[in-house]
Amino acid sequence: MGKKYKIFFSAGCSVFMLVFLILPGFSQESWLNSLKEADRYRLFSEKGFSFEYRLTDKGETSTMMVYLKNTDRSVVLCVYTAPPELVGRKIFMDGNSFWLLDKRMQDPIRISARQMLFGQASAGDITRILFSDSYKVLEGKKDGPVIILELAAQPGKEISYPRVRLELNDADSRPVKAELYAATGTLMRTIYYEKYKTINNKILLTQFRVVNELNKEESIIELDKFEEKTLENRYFSREGMKALK
Known part of the structure; x- marks a missing residue:
């Protein structure tokens, strides 16, 4: 993948390793x-929904609609709305399959979970709205x-970060921090969940900060414009994403 196909998209999603303390x-x-309760801070609707994803990285901002x-919240289509050079680019995720369609391309190309790691925030994990859809809890501890x-x-899941260490507020299971690890055990990114807002009587995550632990660069992600409406089902496929204008 060349530079022009770098994907500034991230998630949500995390994996951790520490000693299990039985209390x-x-x-x-x-x-x-607790994990399922933490997921509710990303879940605007029990059915499909949409929101705006805004990434600020090195003083530059890109936005997309997600x-x-x-009928299946794990199937996600993302459409860039800014900056001008990215407008119209689309990312489609269905299970372990990722597809990228640039406005200059006739057909989408398949992207691996590894390739989705390009950029400060990984599209492969940000499109995965819920931790419990992709991860299982191995151990827990109250500190x-x-x-x-x-x-x-989870077995069979092709995920950019196979291990996550997630910290939650004990009082309400609100995510506080997530550490994302590569299969080698290297800490790749740390996510700090910084702002929440009440929208339609639900408390939702609206801002988080991603730190690339390899170079200490930071990105700010803001989530906004939550709506219960989404695209028609016909657009959620490799062929369907081509029809969306």
């Missing part, structure tokens, strides 16, 4: 429930006011 009243089921399919979960990719 009275806590079980594997309770850790899983659409989740009504004062914080719950720490060690996550691992």
